Amino acid sequence: MSVPSWHAEHWARLQARRQRDALPHALLLCGPRGLGKREFLQRFVRGLLCQQPSDGDACGTCRSCLLFRAGTHPDYVALSYGLRKDGVQRSEIVVDQIRQLSARLAKASQFGGWQIASIDPADAMNVAASNALLKTLEEPASQTMLVLLADEAWRMPATIRSRCQRIDFQLPPEAEALAWLQDVGVREPQAALAAAGGNPGLARIWSEEGALAQRQEVRKDLAALAAGRGSAMEMGKRWLDSVPEQRLWFAAQAVADEMRARAAAQTGPLASGLDMENLVAWYDAANRAREALRGPLRGDLLLLELLGRWR
Incomplete structure (x- = not known):
């Protein structure tokens, strides 16, 4: 699929920091649902773990890329809603999950590079979980990165938000959004964009649905x-x-x-x-x-x- 044009500036800034060896230990990707935050995360993490990246993008063929594609890369963990003891999915991220994640990040990288963890949706952490994560953010281990994703970042404590390098995904100009919708084959892009309040990602999803x-x-x-x-x-x-x-x-x-x-x-x-x-x-x-x-x-x-x- 076509990479959204509104990702370009965020991508270029992260890659410039990577070239300077100045990547942060914590990122917060936030903004309305539908703007491709999760696709951006996957692209960035694949490139960061890849053994032979090109301009920040993964090669797709090295051992690291193959493990990532299979969901078994030892240096990446994705945290989301877990299951309760009765097997029902939780409606929030709880403190035990954060503690297990922190213990995982304290271990050495198996590939000798970055250890990366994502929390999605980070705005679903309860108070105890947020407090537990704060300690990890304040005392990051070497070459570890936490990437938090949130559609509604305002729900998160200010103490968490302030310790992350924030990347805000905002609605693109109408002409840019329409061009992307046409590129991905959405019918009646103008009507779909109006229905989604100017959000091209939602317009595409809702058009398909x-x-x-x-x-x-x-x-x-x-x-x-x-x-x-x-x-x-x-x-x-x-x-x-x-x-x-x-x-x-x-x-x-x-x-x-x-x-x-x-x-x-x-x-x-x-x-x-x-x-x-x-x-x-x-x-x-x-x-x-x-x-x-x-x-x-x-x-x-x-x-x-x-x-x-x-x-």
């Missing part, structure tokens, strides 16, 4: 409720059964379009009877509900209350 049709469905649902048709309970159940966070994203987008039309003294696409103040309040509530779905609250009640307010 058929999310543009879902976006239209959400708009039809809101327009129907505004006209007094349909059931908020039935819609809430249907939304909850199929990627509710994504539906709430599309709902907030639709209401933003409604507000823009209202500000221009035009009829909005949803023909809502709410005044501007209540449209703003509903937009904020939709975004809060999207965040709340990740927590312990009942999703059906969240959506029923939100859609009931819309009607």
Whole structure:
């Protein structure tokens, strides 16, 4: 696949530091989901472990590259959500995982080069895990590197963020994003990019998943409720059964379009009877509900209350 153009500057800076033998012991790759942070990590780690890299990229044929491809390289460990004792996947990264990782990094490299560990998503570490990682960050072993990945870095403690060299992946200009989408074969790139809020990676994912049709469905649902048709309970159940966070994203987008039309003294696409103040309040509530779905609250009640307010 084509390497995104917005990776070029970050890549060049890291390779320049590598040439000077000045790579940091901790990196934080952060920014919105869909911008290729994980692909960037894999490319960087492969090149760093490769025995005969070219311009920072791995050769793909040396012993190190073959081990990495097989997932058995002894000097690289990837840490993510683990399993509880009952076999159920955890919803956070816990302190025991960090302690085991720190013990692993304290050992000598088997290939005599870098030892690298990645934590993804780093913003899923609980408080105890973050505190345990802090000691490793403060006292790094020679030629060890921690790479943290986070879609929402603000969830991480400032003490962790401040001890990492931060690489922020930001939304590229529209023309650059459209060119990349066309290069990777996305149909209707303009519509896909608009649906994803300017995020080309999400636009590609959602285009492949058929999310543009879902976006239209959400708009039809809101327009129907505004006209007094349909059931908020039935819609809430249907939304909850199929990627509710994504539906709430599309709902907030639709209401933003409604507000823009209202500000221009035009009829909005949803023909809502709410005044501007209540449209703003509903937009904020939709975004809060999207965040709340990740927590312990009942999703059906969240959506029923939100859609009931819309009607």
